[in-house]
Amino acid sequence: MVRIDFKRNDGGHEICSGVMISASAIMTAAHCSCGAAQSYVVQFQKGARLNVGSVERYAMQPELSRFPGYDCNKSASLQAGLDLAILYFEPGDVEKIADGEIRNPPGIWPVFDFGTRRPNLTVAGFGVLEDGSIPDHLRMALVSMVDPYCVTGVVGRSVCKMFREFALSNLIQTGGALDADTCGGDSGGGVFYLVQGFRDDGTPGDLIPKLVGITSRAIAGVNQDNRLFCGGGGIYTAVGTATILDWLNSLGVRYALR
Incomplete structure (x- = not known):
């Protein structure tokens, strides 16, 4: 699990959560992907608290993938079943993550x-x-x-x-x-x-x-x-x-x- 910090397009700060599902990708809600593209940072909690020295922070790529059909200009409540997005780590960070403590993304259960x-x-x-x-x-x-x-x-x-x-x-x-x-x-x-x-x-x-x-x-x-x-x-x-x-x-x- 990760915390996702980003800025709205009006400059305000927002928080969402996400799940690391592979060595290079975070799954989150699509409505969480509608902020300023360059602003996304994820934090892994390594210790008991999100304090200095207990987290890993990574800036995400500005390019992301929303589930087909999701429209950021519409409410998520009007887009049932489409509220998913994938954020991607920068290529240079993938190896660091693989070598760190985050090794076993959860398997998907139907x-x-x-x-x-x-x-x-x-x-x-x-x-x-x-x-x-x-x-x-x-x-x-x-x-x-x-x-x-x-x-x-x-x-x-x-x-x-x-x-x-x-x-x-x-x-x-x-x-x-x-x-x-x-x-x-x-x-x-x-x-x-x-x-x-x-x-x-x-x-x-x-x-x-x-x-x-x-x-x-x-x-x-x-x-x-x-x-x-x-x-x-x-x-x-x-x-x-x-x-x-x-x-x-x-x-x-x-x-x-x-």
């Missing part, structure tokens, strides 16, 4: 493999906290699956693209109060399914994160924090679909599948 199950998924990002502050480290939360396939095309009052997006919300699932959720700055961050790993001797090892989706937007029409517009759930772009994998292949992005 959401369809869940079948009728609705597992809780782990969302991650560098977005704002409940009090409106920006964290100095990666934050994660476990959130309930509400609709894995968006089969009705609508969640709350949001369009949710069938078989291209999915929805997560602890609030909708439990009918309770505002709860753990992605928020501003988490856009472009990863949604992960944690798979049990095993050691060479067959005993259980660490949980292995598999990339299921990318954070897109909040669900409209449900209870959300009035200031931050989060806490009630979100809509996420599924990355393990044939359409997305074909797009990555066309770009020459060498991702891991499962």
